[in-house]
Amino acid sequence: MDKMGCGVSNRDNNMGQAAPLGEDFAFFRPHQFLAREGEPPDGLFHLQEGWACRYRLLGDGRRQITAVYLPGDFCEPYWILGRLPSQPVVALTNVRAARMPCRLPTGAMTDGQKRLWRSLGESCERQASWLVTLGRKTALERLAHLLLELFERMRRAGLAYGQQCALPLTQMDIADLTGLTPVHVNRTLQSMRARGLVELQAKWLRIPDMQALRETAVLTPNEVLA
């Protein structure tokens, strides 16, 4: 299998030390799942040989890979943050991996530290979602995602009033968030207004039809916005 050098090298690379007898290994073939969305993973994998990747698939077949795992990598470090995988992981080649427990000791943490810990997990997940949005979504979908996310986070912070909240961003800020130009943000917002998807003026956002905006954003069913 290693004629291509995808696996561990012969020379000692001080990443994959020799497995102690009885260590728990797992093997995967290309396209096999190391973890599925929303399901507790079998364990944390320390890749010995082969490549894997994490990705998200949109309903219409668009796919964005959000991480690659090479030999020596842990798959997937985010799992220690105590959340269920929000994106599946599959093998790209034949894979051999050491399986290890998935948790870091959070027992000793204060409440404040736990809150910070949770916040770290949410940040990682949001970032992974935005990779999909920036890599694969249209201007309209990007804006819908952004506005929904900001509203939802404001709501959770107790700062939304009904369907409305403050949104102190310029169109240029929005452009730099969504990877678009200010001109195109303006154009697209106009068309969203025209279709009754959002009202946005004077740094104030109103979402008349939450469901319509959610559909516009083509989020994964259980995609977290917080």
Added chain:
Amino acid sequence: MDKMGCGVSNRDNNMGQAAPLGEDFAFFRPHQFLAREGEPPDGLFHLQEGWACRYRLLGDGRRQITAVYLPGDFCEPYWILGRLPSQPVVALTNVRAARMPCRLPTGAMTDGQKRLWRSLGESCERQASWLVTLGRKTALERLAHLLLELFERMRRAGLAYGQQCALPLTQMDIADLTGLTPVHVNRTLQSMRARGLVELQAKWLRIPDMQALRETAVLTPNEVLA
């Protein structure tokens, strides 16, 4: 300042509990830095009021915002992973924030856990870099970034041989990583080959001129690829 509702609400939002006397607060005006690239932050901020964002600026003025912080958010949770900020953070509005220590207890960790911890930090950082690449870079720049990163990671894993390493990805995988179509990946790779930037065939990558490829990828000077 709060006529827009950007700050904490009047009702109890159970995020920002009343500050104990003597708690350390910080205030920022729009465009003021909460943290600069490569400099140890003053502390971890728990935002009470106002918005902030993290971003990266490319040499030619392209900017990608990679995170927004709203009232109640911690800024920036990644900092507890013990790395210096790789992207600056600025206030978008007037900001009031509680300042707190920046570390989680890593003393009790085993070596294995520390390695995992480090790996988590690298993943977060890589992901933030890819937000910039997917949001703001051209096809050529994206491919250069990807190939450099994969080579560099293979090298660190002891799996590179001189300027070469295995790269068991199809052009379709590369497309799904870079947010492009397979056709355009092929076209762009052809033109990179023609210019002597890379050699890529039979799942094997060779980088004849590392420096040229680095420049093509428009990375930030101290941008980490591992």
Added chain:
DNA sequence: GCCAGAAGATAACCTGGATTATAGAGGTCG
């Protein structure tokens, strides 16, 4: 209330990358 600079709106035109189609080159498994 006035002014200056920032932000929003809009139109005309351009281009990087998407789309669609077809053909050849490997790889792999009988």
Added chain:
DNA sequence: CGACCTCTATAATCCAGGTTATCTTCTGGC
């Protein structure tokens, strides 16, 4: 060895979003 399938290559056409330019409307400072 040949059949099949996946991957790579390449050309032609199209379009979402970028670029440039101008004008208007806010906003904050005095």
